[in-house]
Structure formats: structure tokens, C-alpha cells
Amino acid sequence: MSAKIDIRRDVTRVKAVHRRRVERLGDSEPLPPCDVASLDPVVRARALQGFSQLFETEYESVVIAGFMTSALARIGAPLDLVGAFGKIVEDEIRHADLVAQVLEGLGGKAQILAQPLPPAPETISGTRAIEEVLAGMASFFCVGEELSSHIFKASLEVAREPRMRAMTSEIFTDEATHGAFGFEAAKELVRLIDEKAKGRVALRVVEAVKAFEQRLGGPLSLADKKPLTDVDRGLARLGLLPKEALLGIFYERIESHVLPRLEDAGLPIGLRVQ
Ligand SMILES: [Fe+2]
Ligand SMILES: [Fe+2]
Numbered sequence: 001m002s003a004k005i006d007i008r009r010d011v012t013r014v015k016a017v018h019r020r021r022v023e024r025l026g027d028s029e030p031l032p033p034c035d036v037a038s039l040d041p042v043v044r045a046r047a048l049q050g051f052s053q054l055f056e057t058e059y060e061s062v063v064i065a066g067f068m069t070s071a072l073a074r075i076g077a078p079l080d081l082v083g084a085f086g087k088i089v090e091d092e093i094r095h096a097d098l099v100a101q102v103l104e105g106l107g108g109k110a111q112i113l114a115q116p117l118p119p120a121p122e123t124i125s126g127t128r129a130i131e132e133v134l135a136g137m138a139s140f141f142c143v144g145e146e147l148s149s150h151i152f153k154a155s156l157e158v159a160r161e162p163r164m165r166a167m168t169s170e171i172f173t174d175e176a177t178h179g180a181f182g183f184e185a186a187k188e189l190v191r192l193i194d195e196k197a198k199g200r201v202a203l204r205v206v207e208a209v210k211a212f213e214q215r216l217g218g219p220l221s222l223a224d225k226k227p228l229t230d231v232d233r234g235l236a237r238l239g240l241l242p243k244e245a246l247l248g249i250f251y252e253r254i255e256s257h258v259l260p261r262l263e264d265a266g267l268p269i270g271l272r273v274q
Contacts, residue, residue, distance in 0.1 A: 003114040007059065009100055021090055022097045028170060031098065034105050034163035043234035048108045050240040055099045058171075059112045061092040064140050067118045071133045072185070081188065084181045091174035098167045105163065131197045134189040134267075138201060139208030141182025142262055143254075147212060149175035150253045151246060159239030168239040183261050190266040202269050205262070209254060209271060216250055217243040 010019065020026070036044065069085040100110035124132060152172040159165040190198065213219060224244050232242045241249075254273050262269055 004111040005114055007055075007096070007100065007110040007112060009097060009110070018093070018097070022094050024094075029166070031101055031166050032162040034102070034161060036106055040231070040234050042231050043238070044106060046231060046235055047238050047240060048103070048106050050235065050238075051099055051103045051106065052108060052111070055096060055103055055110050056112055058092060058095040058099050061145075062089060062096060063118060064136075065089045065092050068133070068136060068140070071129075071136070075129050075133055077133075077185070078188065081181075081185045085185070088174075088178050088181060091178070095171045095174070098170055102164060102167050127193055127197065130189055130192050131201060134186060134193065135201045135204040137182055137186050137189065138205045138262060138267060141179060142186055142265070143205060143208045143212060143258055145175065145182055146179025146258055146261075147250060147253055149179055150249050150257070151241070154245065154249055155239040155241055158236045158241065160237045161239075164238045183265050186262070186267060187265040198267060201267065205267070205269050206271050209258075209269075209273065213247070213250060213273070216246045218247045218250065220244065220247040220251070 009015075023030070039047070065085060065088040069082060069089055072085055073082045096110070103110055149172065152168060152175050156165070156168045156172050159168050193201075217224075220243075224247070226244075228236075228242065236242070251273055259269055259271065
């Protein structure tokens with residue numbers, strides 16, 4: 001099992017710079033408190049697990065968005081795209097901080113798995129580099145970020161606990177734009193590669209779609225179709241959706257939002273899910 005790294009917050013002299021960005025330069029309210037003592041112990045334990053996973057994925061988004069920003073800059077993408085992805089990095093750091101606050105409030109710890117550094121973007125160049133950036137863009141932003149924003153939207157609709165609802169709302173506000181930035185960047189990059197390269201990128205996207213389905217606990221089986229329990233309802237109040245709901249959003253939105261927009265961007269994928 002990989003080692004874990006504790007992520008500390010507000011411990012250096014530049015903490016004020018960070019907090020200003022987490023609080024949108026003073027525009028957003030601090031998260032309200034959560035009455036942890038009133039939570040059912042099973043719901044609390046499962047919530048700790050759920051928010052720990054969410055912290056890891058938000059933190060991973062910091063790594064991926066940072067890598068994508070440097071890759072876009074390295075291949076000479078329009079500065080507006082580099083700027084938009086720089087904004088995603090800042091957003092993802094805000095999300096990691098907000099989830100860390102929720103996690104710490106529940107008695108948990110913000111941690112990530114120790115993993116190797118991302119590969120250096122300089123090892124390939126020219127059209128091979130553009131193909132590689134497009135494959136990452138389509139997989140992580142057009143698929144991953146676009147679907148995540150639909151999941152956060154659904155979480156926001158069911159979250160009732162004020163602290164978790166405020167956190168979900170803050171994250172959704174940003175996530176709603178990240179997929180769109182990805183499609184805009186993909187449209188720009190796809191013009192620069194040939195049909196063969198597009199075919200290779202499409203295969204990578206199919207893999208990314210499968211990986212996302214697995215990350216949500218899929219594929220969905222008949223055994224997953226069971227009535228909601230009180231624990232499920234308790235978790236939904238905190239904005240944590242059951243697996244069946246997550247996969248339902250995935251199957252519907254991949255068909256209605258992701259694949260048609262990739263095709264509009266000039267990257268037909270040729271995939272049917274379920
Ligand atoms: Fe995020
Ligand atoms: Fe995001």
C-alpha cells in the first residue's frame with residue numbers, strides 16, 4: 001500500500017495569499033459549522049470515507065490542471081487557454097481547501113497518496129506533443145471535469161446540511177466552467193493533428209470513459225438496484241450520492257453532453273455506453 005502524505009493548511013507566511021483565494025477575495029462566506037454530534041455514527045464514518053476520497057480527487061485535479069497549464073504553455077497554445085487553465089489550478093486548490101475543512105470538521109485528516117511526479121512535458125515535441133496534450137485534455141477535462149460538474153450539480157440538489165451544502169455550492173460554481181474550458185481547448189488543438197492521430201486520441205478517450213465508470217463503482221449491475229437505506233439518505237443530506245445515482249448521471253450525461261460536444265469539437269469518439 002502506498003504511503004500517505006498529510007496535507008497541512010495555513011502554516012506559512014503566505015497563508016494570507018492562499019486564504020484570500022479560497023474566500024474569492026472576500027466575496028464568499030466562510031463555511032457554516034456542522035453539528036457533527038447529531039450525525040448517526042455509521043453515516044459519519046461513511047462520510048469521512050466519502051470526503052477523504054473527494055479530497056484525493058480534488059487534490060489530483062490540482063496536479064492535472066497544473067500539468068495541463070504547463071503543457072499548453074509549452075506547445076504554444078493561445079494565452080487565453082493558458083490563462084483559463086491557470087484559473088482552474090486556483091479553483092482546484094480552493095476545492096481541496098474546502099473539502100479539507102469539511103473533513104477536519106468531521107474529525108478526519110486531509111491526506112493524499114504518495115505518487116511519482118508527472119512526466120516532464122518536454123520529452124516529446126511537435127505534433128506528437130499536441131496529440132498528447134489533446135488526449136489528456138479530452139480525457140481529464142471534456143470527460144472527467146464535465147461529468148464531475150453534473151455530479152456536483154446533483155449533489156447540490158440533495159445536500160441539506162448547511163456546511164456540506166455550502167461547500168458543494170462553492171465547488172459547483174467553478175466546476176460548471178472547467179468542462180467548457182476543456183472543449184474550447186480541444187477544438188483549438190484538434191485542428192493541428194491529422195486523422196490518424198485523432199483516431200489514437202479517440203481510443204484514449206474510450207479508456208478514460210471506462211476508467212471514470214470504474215471510479216464510480218461501475219459498471220452498474222442489477223444487484224446495485226436496491227431501495228435507499230437510512231444511511232444512504234443520511235449521506236445524501238451531506239451531498240454524498242449513492243453509487244446507483246452516480247452511475248445514472250454518468251450514463252445519461254456521457255451520451256447527452258460529453259460525446260456530442262467532443263464531436264462538435266472535431267473529435268468523434270464512436271462509443272455507446274450501456
Ligand atoms: Fe474541483
Ligand atoms: Fe474541476
